Every structure is written in structure tokens, then in C-alpha cells.
Amino acid sequence: MSGLLGRFEIRWHGRGGQGIVTAADLTATAAILSGYYAQSIPTFGTERRGAPVIAYNRIDRQVIYERSPVVEPDAVVVADPHLLINPKPLIAGLKSGGYLIVNTAKSVDEIRGIFKRDDVKIATINATKLAMDVLKAPIVNTAMVGALISATKILSLDPVIQAVKERFPSRLVEPNVQLIKQAYELVKVS
């Protein structure tokens, strides 16, 4: 097992159509395959393509009782760079020592300049470019899962790939596994 000590909570920010809920589902599925207890929590509304979307994960070695949204995440994943225009809700509640994983062409230093937090680790990945190259579509969810597990080391690659195999139609498995592996390698953390 990889390095999950106690509770680990994740908040995903993206837009309708980018597959944020699926990303959270994949993460939970991989965590469950790794022997943990996990929840994938979508926010509940009238889903529209392009509208901002938030989803959450809770992962623990113990059974999780909470049913409320994650307020103080250990990691925040920003799947859409356009959301950086309004950085405040993205960083809200992020724990000191936590992770901020951003889909961006910018550098780690530039992102740190936006958020002005020295107490968190920042990871960047140009997931949109990777997704356009591999899928020919800006669906960045799987790349962001790869970046998340690479930066945080909460889960290893194998269960994530297994989760993709279980959840995706077979024609989409190979390109998404490729994306996850690329993002896993290319993410920059500091």
C-alpha cells in the first residue's frame, strides 16, 4: 500500500463536461481497490456543460461516517485553468502542508504567485495539451487523476489503471491509461 496514514480528503474543481465527477469516482474506485474505505461525492445540482463543478473524495483506512462536503481538503485539484481568474474559492480551507494540483501551462512559481500560499505544495501539469494530443478532446479528468496520485503518493498507478478498466468502455481504456501515465511522469511539484 502507498502512503495513506489517516484520513485524506480531496476537492475537485472543474467545469461540466470535463469529467470531474468521473475523476472523483475513479479515485474512490482505485482507493477501494487498494483496500481503503472511500467516498466519491458529487455536488448536486442541475448539471450543465461548462458550468463550474465541484466534487469531493474522502479516503480512509477506517469506515467513514461523515456525509457532509469536504471543508478542509488535503488536496485541491483544479482541472480548468480558467478557474484561476477567481482563486479564492479554489484555495479555501486547503490544509497547511496540503497539495494544490493545477491544470495549467504556467510554472509552479507563477501559480504560487497567484495563490500566495507558501505552506502548501503546488503541482502543475498541462493536462489540456496532453488530452488534446491523446484524446483529441479537452477531457482532462484522467490526466488530473494521474497528476494527483503522482504529486500526493496516496495511491499507486496500478489500482488507478484497474479502475479505468472497470469503469470505461473498452475503446477508451488504452488512451486514458496512456494519459494517466504521461501525467504521472510529467507533473511538476514544488
Next chain:
Amino acid sequence: MSLPGWKQLPIGAVILTPGSSVEYKTGEWRTLRPEIDQEKCIRCRTCWMYCPEGAIQEVEEPYKTKTGREFKLTYKVDYDYCKGCGICANECPVKAITMVEEVI
């Protein structure tokens, strides 16, 4: 008459005896009774069709009218169940059915 208590009644008000409504003689509800004039009746079956209670019976009983017309069938009223609604008399195309006062 003492009726069964809740423990004796079948579960969920299911009636387990088929055709038990036969035991319920509705004929006593009647005030007027239909009487069929076999001389006028043309055996068209209209009363049989319209009767809401199925109280008109089609009987295989030959009948010859005074004018010499012969029928193989005769229509009769089952007074055990006829409620005296008068629909048959109303529908009869030749006015062969009359509603007459029930004399008890």
C-alpha cells in the same frame, strides 16, 4: 345476524369463494317488475344485451303467437335478481315490456 370478527375474515378482504354474489338475491330491491308480452316480443335480444344485472334469460322454449309466428326462443326475467330498473322496458323497440307494480 352476527358478522365475523377481524380474526375470522380472510386477509386483505379477499373473497375466496368464486361466484358468491349469486347468493345475494337483489330481486327484493324491486318496486316495479318488468313483464314481457310474449305476443309482442320479436326476440331481438335487446333487453338481454342492456340488462345491467344479467337478469334477462334467454331460454330454449318454443313459442307460437296468435298470428302464427313461431319462435325457438323465449325471453324471461329472473325475478330473483331483477332490481326493477326498467332499462329493458325503455330499450325494447316494440314496447313488449311493461313495468308493473309489484304486489306482495
Next chain:
Amino acid sequence: MGKVLPLGGNYAVAYAVKACDVDVITAYPISPQTTIVERLSEFVANGELNAEFLHVESEHTALSVAIGAAAVGARTYSATCSQGLALMNELLYIMSYIRLPMVLTIVNRALSAPINIWNDHSDFMSVNDSGWIMMMSASNQEAYDEILLGYRIAEDPRVLLPVITSMDGYIQSHVVEPVEIVSDEEAISFAPKRRSWVTLDPDKPVTMGPVGDPSYYFEFRRQLWEAMKESRKVFDEATEEFAKRFGRKYSAIETYMLEDAEVAIVGMGSFMGTIKAFVDRARRDGVKVGALRVKLYRPFPSEDIARALSNVKLVGVMDRALMPGSAAGGHLHHEVAFALRQAGLETKTIGFIAGLGGRLLTMDNVKQMVNVLINYKDKTVKELPKEPIFIGVRE
């Protein structure tokens, strides 16, 4: 050990219904329907489940068809919520008083207006007099298990009542969690198809749903009262057997840290998990708080509740549906207060109304409730609030 799958509540329930080998599924497939029946229609289309799937034109028809299906002896299933359940209302009473078993899942949601399909218990509570056995789960695993329990209890010849199983909309229905699923053989062995009721059969004709005039109607109401009472015994047997076979023990109520609690929160559904997590934290700070979750709502476990709360000074009962015009505020508070009164206990109660129309319940909200309880715990009954306290509403 069965197979553990990551499942949202809707799919978990669909898997359980499949495992119980239902014969007829009937549903209206438009909002507020859920993916429970969508998944079941896939199972039927794939040949994984040998059942009739009937798409009908309304929830009213869905339950009408279900009555017909159960009447001929089919193991029958449907799911609905919110306005869909409201439209079923007329038929709910017919089903239970003809004493036909089936399982219906409510994915708890609010009732309009304003239009709202988010989670609360308004729909569930609106049918609490309909003569159905009613359970509410708090996890996806429990939502799955309730289906198995549901068929076993409903078809028991001592019961013969339809069963409502339920889970919170979105908070369970859309949240993915690990769920252990059992094999079809294990499910059927636990809840065998019993056909224990009188069915419509051309070879043995019967009449169902006749007129019950004033000289008969009352007796059938009395009959159902008894069946409902009897079902509690069957529920206890079923949960015990379930624990033996599958290792998960359910009971009519779930208590948490009540042994020495001065104050406690009573509630239903998945938010009780958040309350349990709060109790853990508060206990570390020395606050003597406990929690009680009501799982079985009909028949209502009054005696169990009174016993569990007998040493608590003040109980806050959290309702997630409103009973406008009632001093209790909510249905659960009404029931709990009566249970305590019947047991001759001094335990006081305060009603909380929380989380209506999908308003999320946070740890801060729980803290707010517990603080109210601590403030009032040593006050007399006369000094307690005369109305429910609304938690999380804007003034």
C-alpha cells in the same frame, strides 16, 4: 465475503433487486426517477435478469401495475421519490390493505414547491400512514441490504405487507462507496420466493379489492394493525438471520454513545453519520453527548427508543421534513415524544428542523444543536422552546 464494488446508492440498490430475482419491475422513467430503474432495465435488456420491465406513463400507473403483478404472485419492484411518490399515494393504500407484498425504494427528496429535487425526508414522511413497512438506510451498503430484508419480511406469511426501503437522495444515491454484494444464490436463499399470499389464478378464482361497506371495512383496518405489529418480530428475526449469514447486524434503532449521555440527538438517514463523527469529537472534549438513529420507522420502535433514552436528560429530535401546524414540528419528534411519554419517562425533548430541500448539514450545524441541548438540559419542561428550532435557515 462477497465481492466489494464501488457503487453509488442507486446502483447498489439495483444490484440487490437483481440478486433477489424479481419478476416484475414497473417504473415511470422520467424525473424524479433515478438510475435504479435505469440500471435494472439494462440488466433485463442484457438478459442478466429474467423479469418483465414495464415502462408506464405515470407513477400512479406504476404502482397500479405493481398491484396487478403482486396479485398474480410476482415478486415486484418499483422505485420513486418526491412528486412521483405523491402521485403514487392513492395506490399505496390499496396495495397495503389488499396485503400484497412488494418492495418500493424511495430515494428521499423534497416535495415541491418551489421545485426542488434535493434531499430531505418530505416524501418519505408524507406516506407514513399508508400501511407500508418503512425503513431508512444510512449507507449504500445498508440500502443494498434493505432490499434483501425487504423481500424476506414482506413475503413472510405472518406479515404480507409491502415494504418501503429508502436512502437519502444524492447524499447516498450519487455518492460512490464500497458495497459488498452477495451472490444471487445467497440472496435467494435468504429471501426465498414464498408466494405465501392468495393470488389471482383462473383455476382457483378469488375476488380482490371488493367493496368493504361499513359492516366490514373497519375489520380490515384492524387486521392491518395486527400485521404491522407482527412484522416487528419478523424484522428482528430477519436482521438476526442476516447477521448470521452476511456478518452485518442491523436493528430497529442504532445507538451511539448513549450509555452515559446527558444529551442526545435522534434522527434518521445518512446525516446521522455526520452526527456520529461529531459525537466522537465532542466526547474528546468531555461533552456527554450521544446519538440515536431510527432505522425502522414503521412499525415505529417506541419501546426500543424509550429504553435507549431512559437516562438521557434532554433529547433533540432532528426532523428533515416539516409537519406544518404541529407543535412537534416534525414527524419523528412527534413519535419520539410520544414514545417517551408512554414509557413514563422524564426525558425532555426539543425538536430541530434541519436540512430541508437539500440544505447541507455541516459539523457547525451539529455543534449548534448540541449547544442548544446543553443550554436547556437542566431547565424544566415549561422552560423549553414551544416550537421546533430551525437549524441552518437564514433569518
